[in-house]
Amino acid sequence: MKTFFEMGGYALYVWPSFGIAALLMVIEPLLVRRHKRLVVRRIQRIIRMNETRPQ
Amino acid sequence: MSSKLINWFKFSSPATFYPVAGRMSRGFAWTAAGLLLIGLYMSFFVAPTDYKQGEGYRIIFVHVPASWMSMLIYLVMAGWSFIGLTFNTRLSSMMATALAPTGALFTFIALWTGAFWGKPMWGTWWVWDARLTSELILLFLYIGFIALHSAIEDPRRADRASAILCLVGAVNIPIIHFSVKWWNTLHQGASVSVSSGSSMSTIMLTTLLLMTLAFWAYAIAVALARVRSIILERERESRWVKELIMEKTKV
Numbered sequence: 001m002k003t004f005f006e007m008g009g010y011a012l013y014v015w016p017s018f019g020i021a022a023l024l025m026v027i028e029p030l031l032v033r034r035h036k037r038l039v040v041r042r043i044q045r046i047i048r049m050n051e052t053r054p055q
Numbered sequence: 056m057s058s059k060l061i062n063w064f065k066f067s068s069p070a071t072f073y074p075v076a077g078r079m080s081r082g083f084a085w086t087a088a089g090l091l092l093i094g095l096y097m098s099f100f101v102a103p104t105d106y107k108q109g110e111g112y113r114i115i116f117v118h119v120p121a122s123w124m125s126m127l128i129y130l131v132m133a134g135w136s137f138i139g140l141t142f143n144t145r146l147s148s149m150m151a152t153a154l155a156p157t158g159a160l161f162t163f164i165a166l167w168t169g170a171f172w173g174k175p176m177w178g179t180w181w182v183w184d185a186r187l188t189s190e191l192i193l194l195f196l197y198i199g200f201i202a203l204h205s206a207i208e209d210p211r212r213a214d215r216a217s218a219i220l221c222l223v224g225a226v227n228i229p230i231i232h233f234s235v236k237w238w239n240t241l242h243q244g245a246s247v248s249v250s251s252g253s254s255m256s257t258i259m260l261t262t263l264l265l266m267t268l269a270f271w272a273y274a275i276a277v278a279l280a281r282v283r284s285i286i287l288e289r290e291r292e293s294r295w296v297k298e299l300i301m302e303k304t305k306v
Contacts, residue, residue, distance in 0.1 A: 004099070008110035013175050017114045017168040018095075021121065024160055029084075029277055036284040043291045043300045 067146050069286045070295045076279040076286075083276035090269035097262040114172040115259075119247075120267040122165040124274055125193060126228050128158035132200075133225040136218035148214035149289065151221065152204055153282035157274050159197035166190060177241055185234035186242035189227055196224040210289055 007014040066072055098116040105112035132151045139148035169187065170180040181187065200217050207213035235244045247253045253260050290296045 007113070008104065010109060010111035010113075010175060013111055013171045014113055017117055017171045020167050021117045021164045024164060025273060028157065028160055029280070032277060032280045032284070036280070036287075039284045039288050040300060040303060043287065043296065044304055046291065047297055047300060 067144055069146055069149070069290050070293070072146060073283060073286050073299075076283050080276050080279035080283070083272045083279065087269050087272035087276055090265060090272060094262060094265040094269050097258075097265060102259050102262045103256070108176060111172070111175050114168050116262055116266050118165060118168040118172055119263055120270045121161045121168060122190070123267060124270045125158060125162035125165050125190070126231060128154050128161060128274060129193065129196070129221075129225065129228055132158060133221050133228075136221040139214055140218045140222075145211075145214075145289070146286075148218065149282050149285045150278070151218065152214075153278045153285055154274075155197055155200050155204075156281070157277050159194060159201065161270070161274070162190065162194040162197060166194065173241075182241050184240040184242055185238040186231065186240050189231040189234050192227055193224075193231060196220075196227060200224075 005011060005015075066075065094116070098113055102113070102116070104110055132154045135147045135151040135154070138144060139151060166187075169190075173182075174180050200221055203220055204213045204217040207216055234240060235242055246255055247260065247263070255263070287296055287300075
């Protein structure tokens with residue numbers, strides 16, 4: 001197990017490479033999901049505003 | 056023939072594409088997750104140690120797929136931009152916009168992993184050689200595309216302006232690809248090529264292709280998910296969006 005994480009002395013280079021890629025590829029879908037929720041909420045607000053406003 | 060044509064037009068309407076994109080996005084997300092699991096397992100446990108670069112070469116399994124994706128996504132974006140410009144279709148411009156952040160992400164990963172590979176193998180994080188510089192320009196093109204699109208308020212004008220930027224920037228793609236041939240670069244030549252095959256062992260190549268497929272599926276899943284919010288945002292005045300959102304509010 002220890003030898004695996006040492007990566008033959010290249011641990012300092014291999015893990016940051018895979019690490020950043022993995023981190024960004026987890027964050028991006030989360031950001032996309034959050035943006036979707038914000039968009040839906042904003043449109044809901046607009047619809048409600050139009051409903052309450054006297055025609 | 057005519058029925059096929061009608062179908063294409065049907066799916067170029069945001070209202071019909073929206074639910075389809077959702078289903079496809081989920082499918083591709085699961086595909087990406089599965090492929091990534093197998094690909095990562097093979098990257099670390101199945102692919103043998105390189106005789107020259109030891110375990111350090113394993114960075115190839117993120118670096119090369121990410122670099123390929125950075126260029127491929129740009130070409131797809133340019134394609135959508137072109138269609139959007141010539142046929143004036145809204146959805147194609149939305150697809151181009153949805154792809155840009157994912158393309159920028161892969162370009163950044165390519166540059167980052169390249170630096171972490173260059174340091175132990177070349178002794179430097181960065182050199183201004185043709186391959187690295189043109190890839191950095193690609194990152195700026197992506198950022199420029201996103202910035203330009205968000206700087207123009209009218210979405211249709213923003214589509215046209217950024218489509219032109221995207222198409223002009225497309226000259227950079229062959230420059231990146233051929234840079235290792237045209238100039239004397241520190242970056243090595245291609246290890247995998249369509250015309251002359253691969254200089255790698257089969258197991259390494261298989262792993263590389265698996266990781267590439269995984270990144271493909273990931274990019275498609277994320278871009279489709281993103282285009283859905285773009286559709287909602289830009290079609291918010293239309294009846295179907297209002298109905299859809301109202302339904303969501305009730306549940």
